[in-house]
Amino acid sequence: MSGKANFESTRRRLSGQQAETVDRLTKAAVAILRTHGFSALTIRMVAGEAGVAPATAYTYFSSKSHLVAELFWRRLDALPHEADSEQDRESQVCSVLRSVALLVSDEPELAAAVTTAMMADDPDVEHLRARIGKNIRERLVEALGPEHDADVLEALEIAWSGALVRAGMGYESYSQIADRLEITARLIMAGHDNS
Template structure:
């Protein structure tokens, strides 16, 4: 099993067997459907469990809260999306492409994108764990796109740019597509 595949099977709380991974997959898919219908405010673990055909108690063995469930959905999307960092010799092009790709991961799903912002700001320890993993993955992608021995200040500035821009999008100040454009312009200011 490849490293990304093993990361997909690793839940926030524990390693999963194939059957357990299938249950978590059903729950995350059902959550996206319930979110589209009910919005984040109306989403409950009970509703998701019913939609997935799973007992509520079983759902809670995997997800401590709706914030944890939504953060898991974003984490899974992130690690399953291929890094678009091309073989382009220009690290600026590679970084901008990478940040745009991450910014647009949930852009076409309005309820999910707003829910991701709300969820990732939560204080649930399982969400904090996922937030750290998501931040580490984004940092890893930025560092990879920049190339050997990137300036740590530039890396941190790009991480802050990305996080701040997505919070703005999640708050409704702009669409995720508009935010992706803004990230590109701001990244160019940092990198040039």
């Protein structure tokens, strides 16, 4: 994970002790999601699990959606970000999309919570959506190369966001979605190359 993510949250920069508190809160949230799911999750419950006063927890997270979106952001930010020069452009794009699709695939409760949380009408979640979108865009641009077509980039972004919503709604597993994203990316790129 980059050092910046440890000391920066959506709302403010964090000292070492504050970053530790946020880490405890996010770990507690994952534990509660595993046993109770998103609908039962509350900031108060997370604070209790983390051994933190509820008022303190609310200084870091405005809502449970904000907390879950922050969890996803931290995991995304921790993913390796370098393009593999050994792979062709299409394979690099597929690798980016697969890694994002599988980010929470082994934790179904968290995956479902992320889908719900990311749709919240909360300024802190909106900020995180923008950060997440920018991070994934940067990964795709790296994979596509400097002379990429803006329409291809946008189509790939629409494909990954739609695929993750589809998986979050339970239509298919995240592994199936990762496979479908790869097929979709190859079709988008082949269609562009043939035009």
